[in-house]
Amino acid sequence: xxxxxxxxxxxxxxxxxxxxxxxxxxxxxxxxxxxxxxxxxxxxxxxxxxxxxxxxxxxxxxxxxxxxxxxxxxxxxxxxxxxxxxxxxxxxxxxxxxxxxxxxxxxxxxxxxxxxxxxxxxxxxxxxxxxxxxxx
Amino acid sequence: xxxxxxxxxxxxxxxxxxxxxxxxxxxxxxxxxxxxxxxxxxxxxxxxxxxxxxxxxxxxxxxxxxxxxxxxxxxxxxxxxxxxxxxxxxxxxxxxxxxxxxxxxxxxxxxxxxxxxxxxxxxxxxxxxxxxxxxx
DNA sequence: TATTGTTATACTCTATAACTATA
DNA sequence: TATAGTTATAGAGTATAACAATA
Numbered sequence: 001x002x003x004x005x006x007x008x009x010x011x012x013x014x015x016x017x018x019x020x021x022x023x024x025x026x027x028x029x030x031x032x033x034x035x036x037x038x039x040x041x042x043x044x045x046x047x048x049x050x051x052x053x054x055x056x057x058x059x060x061x062x063x064x065x066x067x068x069x070x071x072x073x074x075x076x077x078x079x080x081x082x083x084x085x086x087x088x089x090x091x092x093x094x095x096x097x098x099x100x101x102x103x104x105x106x107x108x109x110x111x112x113x114x115x116x117x118x119x120x121x122x123x124x125x126x127x128x129x130x131x132x133x134x135x136x
Numbered sequence: 137x138x139x140x141x142x143x144x145x146x147x148x149x150x151x152x153x154x155x156x157x158x159x160x161x162x163x164x165x166x167x168x169x170x171x172x173x174x175x176x177x178x179x180x181x182x183x184x185x186x187x188x189x190x191x192x193x194x195x196x197x198x199x200x201x202x203x204x205x206x207x208x209x210x211x212x213x214x215x216x217x218x219x220x221x222x223x224x225x226x227x228x229x230x231x232x233x234x235x236x237x238x239x240x241x242x243x244x245x246x247x248x249x250x251x252x253x254x255x256x257x258x259x260x261x262x263x264x265x266x267x268x269x270x271x272x
Numbered sequence: 273t274a275t276t277g278t279t280a281t282a283c284t285c286t287a288t289a290a291c292t293a294t295a
Numbered sequence: 296t297a298t299a300g301t302t303a304t305a306g307a308g309t310a311t312a313a314c315a316a317t318a
Contacts, residue, residue, distance in 0.1 A: 005240070006247045007153045008175065009266045014150050015193065016270075017143045039144065049277065057151060059309070064278060086276040086317045104141070111142045118265065126265050129258055130145045133250070134152075186299065195286070200301060222294045222299040275318070285308070295298075 020114070024106045028099065029073070033058060033066055038092065038100040041076065045091035048081075052090055075099055156250070160242045164235065165209070169194060169202055174228065174236040177212065181227035184217075188226055211235055 018032065025035055036056045046052035049067065053060040067090065070076045075096035081087040092100065115123055154168070161171055172192045182188035185203065189196040203226065206212045211232035217223040228236065251259055 003263060004267070004270075005175065005243055006251070006263070006266075007150070007157060007243070008172070009263075009270045010146060010150045010153060012193070012270045013266060014143070014146045017146060021143060036144070039141065050275090057148070060276085061278075061311090062309070084276085084318070088277075107141055107143070114269070115142070117268070122261075122265055125258075125261055127139060127142070127145075129254065129262050130142075130149065131140070132253070134140075134145045134148045184299065196299085197288090197301075198286070217299095220295070220299080224300075273318100276316085277314105278316105279312105279314075281310100281312080283308105283310075285306100287304105287306075289302105289304085291302075292300085293298100294300100295296100 017111075017114070020110050021107060024110060025103065028103045028106070030099070030103060031066075033062075034070060035100075035103055037063075037066060037070065038075065038096060039104070041090060041092045042097065042100045042104075045089060047089055048087045049078075049090060070096070153247075153250070156246050157243060160246060161239065164239045164242070166235070166239060167202075169198075170206060171236075171239055173199075173202060173206065174211065174232060175240070177226060177228045178233065178236045178240075181225060183225055184223045185214075185226060206232070 021032070021035075025032060030038070033056070036058070037052065040046070040052060040056050046055070049063055050060050052058075053063045058066075067076065067078065071078060073095075074093055076090055076092055078088040078090055081089055115126075118126065157168070161168060166174070169192070172194070173188065176182070176188060176192050182191070185199055186196050189199045194202075203212060203214065207214060209231075210229055212226055212228055214224040214226055217225055251262075254262065
């Protein structure tokens, strides 16, 4: 059995993908973590900043500065939760939704090119299996 | 199309895998990069340290301290290349081979458990597709 | 007493430049 | 002059602890 470790395979592919995403993101003025937060918020607003941090696997203390920047750019808004005044809800603005959609379109195009050599069935199988593994 | 970005999927799975590997590696007294270097050297010795750094995607300046530690532990040996006395070849010792084999066995077992819910055919398809994507 | 958001601090990791010895 | 290995230094990224406001 001369195969590579699964972790080594995934790490190499992930690194390639990140290298390809970096210039796309920087062209839109976003860091990787900023895009990660926007993507999460595009699915659903966050009830607390801590929940958002947990959802994207980021640290709550580092999230502060990240959200500060996104808010300054008008891409998100923080609003105090009337029910619990310690907490702040976080949601995308219209500009934030537009920015996220534009970046995601670029990233999907890049991914499609990378997966170009796969057949449609292979692509479906890959994405399906990865989704299952990620969900657990 | 409500799927997640490929990069986001891969990053999540890779992080899960790394979290699962960390305790295994530390039980064997190895860092992630140390294991990465041992894995590469188990495939073939390195003609130069720079070649090894390139092969595992690490920085040549950071590789120094890593190899210092591995050499001190008796897992690798550096030998000056008689043909070019600037260069050092790097290869595993017997102890290095044994250590690598032991760690890899643990990691493979963990991976198999993680992939446990997949059928044999799905596993083959996944590893095959990932290998192709990693190779390019 | 516990939790949310926040700040400050220390620590680790990574990138850059420069040195030496060879070629 | 260019390259392999090395060292030193600066910068970015990350983790830990502590604080104020609220529950």
